[in-house]
Amino acid sequence: MIQKVIDVCTRVEGHGNVKIYIQNDEISNVEFEILAFRGFENILIGKKLSDVPKIVSRICGLCHASQTIVSCKSIEEMYNIKVNQQSVLVRRLLMAGELLKSHSMHYFFQSFPDLLNIFKIYTKPIDIYDLIKYNPQLTSHIYEIIKIGNDIDKLFGGRSIHAITPIPGGVIYRPSRNRIIIVEKYFLRVLSNLEWIIKNFIDLFSKFNPPEDFVIPNVNFLSLSNNKSYDRYDGILTIKKGLAEYQDFRLEEYIDYFDKDPTIRGIDFTDKNHNYLVGPISRNQVVESYGSDEISGYLSLFDEKWRNNILYASFLNLIEMYVESQNSLKILEDPILKSTIPLPNLKSIISREGIGVVEAPRGSLIHHYRINKRNVLKEAKLFIATEINIALINNMISNYARKLYEKKDLNKVKKEIQKIIRAFDPCISCATH
Amino acid sequence: MKLKILIASLTSCSGCISSVLSSDIFPQFLERIKLSYFPFISDENKIEECDIALIEGCISMDSQIELLKDIRNNAKKVYALGTCAAFGGILSLSEKKKAGAISDVVQIDGIIPGCPPPLKLIGNCLIRLIENKEIKLSEKNLCSSCPLRGNNNIPFEKPVNKLNPSNDELTIFNEKSNCFLDNGILCLGPITREGCDHICIEQGIPCEGCLGPVSKDYTSNLINFLSLINLSKDLTKYKGIFYRFSKPKIGW
Numbered sequence: 001m002i003q004k005v006i007d008v009c010t011r012v013e014g015h016g017n018v019k020i021y022i023q024n025d026e027i028s029n030v031e032f033e034i035l036a037f038r039g040f041e042n043i044l045i046g047k048k049l050s051d052v053p054k055i056v057s058r059i060c061g062l063c064h065a066s067q068t069i070v071s072c073k074s075i076e077e078m079y080n081i082k083v084n085q086q087s088v089l090v091r092r093l094l095m096a097g098e099l100l101k102s103h104s105m106h107y108f109f110q111s112f113p114d115l116l117n118i119f120k121i122y123t124k125p126i127d128i129y130d131l132i133k134y135n136p137q138l139t140s141h142i143y144e145i146i147k148i149g150n151d152i153d154k155l156f157g158g159r160s161i162h163a164i165t166p167i168p169g170g171v172i173y174r175p176s177r178n179r180i181i182i183v184e185k186y187f188l189r190v191l192s193n194l195e196w197i198i199k200n201f202i203d204l205f206s207k208f209n210p211p212e213d214f215v216i217p218n219v220n221f222l223s224l225s226n227n228k229s230y231d232r233y234d235g236i237l238t239i240k241k242g243l244a245e246y247q248d249f250r251l252e253e254y255i256d257y258f259d260k261d262p263t264i265r266g267i268d269f270t271d272k273n274h275n276y277l278v279g280p281i282s283r284n285q286v287v288e289s290y291g292s293d294e295i296s297g298y299l300s301l302f303d304e305k306w307r308n309n310i311l312y313a314s315f316l317n318l319i320e321m322y323v324e325s326q327n328s329l330k331i332l333e334d335p336i337l338k339s340t341i342p343l344p345n346l347k348s349i350i351s352r353e354g355i356g357v358v359e360a361p362r363g364s365l366i367h368h369y370r371i372n373k374r375n376v377l378k379e380a381k382l383f384i385a386t387e388i389n390i391a392l393i394n395n396m397i398s399n400y401a402r403k404l405y406e407k408k409d410l411n412k413v414k415k416e417i418q419k420i421i422r423a424f425d426p427c428i429s430c431a432t433h
Numbered sequence: 434m435k436l437k438i439l440i441a442s443l444t445s446c447s448g449c450i451s452s453v454l455s456s457d458i459f460p461q462f463l464e465r466i467k468l469s470y471f472p473f474i475s476d477e478n479k480i481e482e483c484d485i486a487l488i489e490g491c492i493s494m495d496s497q498i499e500l501l502k503d504i505r506n507n508a509k510k511v512y513a514l515g516t517c518a519a520f521g522g523i524l525s526l527s528e529k530k531k532a533g534a535i536s537d538v539v540q541i542d543g544i545i546p547g548c549p550p551p552l553k554l555i556g557n558c559l560i561r562l563i564e565n566k567e568i569k570l571s572e573k574n575l576c577s578s579c580p581l582r583g584n585n586n587i588p589f590e591k592p593v594n595k596l597n598p599s600n601d602e603l604t605i606f607n608e609k610s611n612c613f614l615d616n617g618i619l620c621l622g623p624i625t626r627e628g629c630d631h632i633c634i635e636q637g638i639p640c641e642g643c644l645g646p647v648s649k650d651y652t653s654n655l656i657n658f659l660s661l662i663n664l665s666k667d668l669t670k671y672k673g674i675f676y677r678f679s680k681p682k683i684g685w
């Protein structure tokens with residue numbers, strides 16, 4: 001007989017459960033289960049193209065900018081429109097603001113308490129009040145970054161969540177010197193906070209070897225890369241297999257790798273033997289350069305043991321915020337941001353379908369739309385980071401649970417496997433699209 | 434005694450709670466209250482007696498009703514946080530899923546509307562809640578203070594045939610521009626509560642009604658408005674407007 005035990009995940013974004021299957025007093029399998037399924041792919045059918053980016057934004061309040069922007073990119077492909085450089089820069093700023101907020105919230109509320117516990121620095125249960133008091137400097141630095149990320153998206157997006165300004169064809173943008181000065185100060189502030197936080201991370205954790213149970217098994221790392229450099233807006237999707245085998249991912253032929261039935265939840269992989277991983281770790285694996293000298297110094301403090309461990313994602317969260325703040329400062333100096341450039345009109349549709357990709361904070365995000373004769377959507381497929389990672393999450397938590405259950409303490413199993421889940425930074429809102 | 438506060442999510446995008454988390458006042462709010470349940474940031478997952486419950490998200494599954502009733506029984510006051518909880522929200526667009534407002538199944542004490550609610554509104558509401566006062570919302574519509582309206586009446590008679598301005602119309606938009614309805618572009622300002630500082634309109638995009646109506650029922654407001662204006666056939670049939678943030682109430 002198979003016994004099924006269900007436990008609720010806490011400190012994850014959205015509602016998730018873990019289902020533990022026990023047979024003959026051994027754990028046979030564990031699944032990370034996501035309950036509500038909203039069916040955005042169904043919602044999109046019959047919708048006008050100009051309406052689609054605004055609707056998909058509501059898939060997720062954490063990666064709304066990525067959702068909106070990838071949607072615009074997919075639609076622009078149908079119109080065969082090249083977005084002007086100014087709009088590209090503003091989109092990058094919006095994505096940077098989103099990343100600051102998403103990564104800093106995840107780091108503070110989800111990863112940091114787990115890291116303290118895993119490395120036995122703080123072994124008592126840690127509630128939100130203990131957490132904010134643990135290191136007041138960390139709390140205030142993080143809090144400032146969360147708010148700045150929010151403000152940047154408000155300043156460039158018109159609204160801090162579910163941005164108004166990105167539309168098919170570009171971004172609604174009126175140059176403002178004042179705004180640039182404010183945002184410049186913001187990014188400088190973030191950089192100085194991050195220097196402190198990164199150092200704090202290094203002081204606390206770099207001396208440890210990360211636990212083996214959190215090692216990522218042999219997977220395909222998938223990420224955008226732009227001439228081998230870090231880029232979340234533009235580039236080519238690349239797969240890295242094993243240590244050094246790189247392959248271009250042919251986006252137009254994604255069904256060679258995975259596909260989905262848009263009426264049900266989940267992705268089907270063609271190659272069932274290899275799981276895919278997307279997100280900061282894959283970006284780190286695929287990309288050869290973050291384009292920043294400071295970063296190379298920080299990264300060199302962590303060896304291969306860390307690089308292959310899912311706990312490294314939390315350090316990479318900090319690194320990515322740092323890189324994008326530096327890049328954003330360069331964007332703000334670009335004279336293109338000071339000029340008024342009209343947006344191209346959407347005239348005739350060249351292609352009946354469009355595929356777009358960006359790297360959302362949690363990993364590669366692909367939208368694919370098809371339209372009918374009346375130019376409204378007849379089919380949509382959305383491939384979302386957390387969904388891509390679920391197979392690997394299940395693989396890792398099952399292995400860990402089996403090992404932990406040798407001591408027959410189910411409560412411990414429940415508690416510990418959630419740390420792996422949280423280290424993946426799953427976004428349940430996204431995954432329940 | 435500090436007020437005990439519970440913050441829970443039903444079917445949502447988490448945008449409302451992440452707005453609460455990133456509002457200026459949140460750190461101060463945390464200090465002045467006792468957070469009794471907020472799974473997003475806390476391991477505590479038992480629902481206990483509390484003074485105020487803030488609920489984000491709509492009801493899309495029967496199993497959520499039990500949770501909601503449990504919260505109602507334990508909370509002195511229950512507020513809908515955001516348009517999903519207040520009216521059903523974006524999932525109303527689905528033909529396959531239910532998207533109920535929380536007031537469909539429990540009595541509520543107020544709403545903090547918006548998708549997501551504007552940060553200023555969240556800030557004001559949190560302060561009033563800490564002080565144990567009722568939430569106050571404007572009773573006026575968006576047009577009453579719209580920068581595009583001036584002293585003019587709302588041009589209900591003009592033919593309306595577009596959802597959005599085209600991209601070349603956008604770039605010429607400025608403060609002297611006319612009301613969207615004047616230009617044949619659908620704007621839901623007349624049936625939408627003010628309180629967002631006209632953020633879409635200031636970007637040159639018409640209001641899609643995310644704060645919901647001043648009086649309670651979203652759908653009847655929309656029916657009245659759409660029948661009042663001279664809407665093109667194409668848009669009359671377009672479900673993206675009608676079911677954008679709410680749909681007629683269903684039984685649970």
Ligand code: SF4
Pocket residue numbers: 058061161445446447448449489490514515516517518522523547548549550
């Ligand atoms: S009201 Fe909007 S922001 Fe809030 S949960 Fe619903 S979709 Fe997200």
Ligand code: SF4
Pocket residue numbers: 575576579580581582587611612613614620621622623634639640
């Ligand atoms: S209809 Fe829209 S644009 Fe016109 S006055 Fe009202 S809110 Fe302003």
Ligand code: SF4
Pocket residue numbers: 548625626629630631632633634639640641642643644645
């Ligand atoms: S203008 Fe309308 S759609 Fe835009 S934020 Fe305000 S109420 Fe919401």
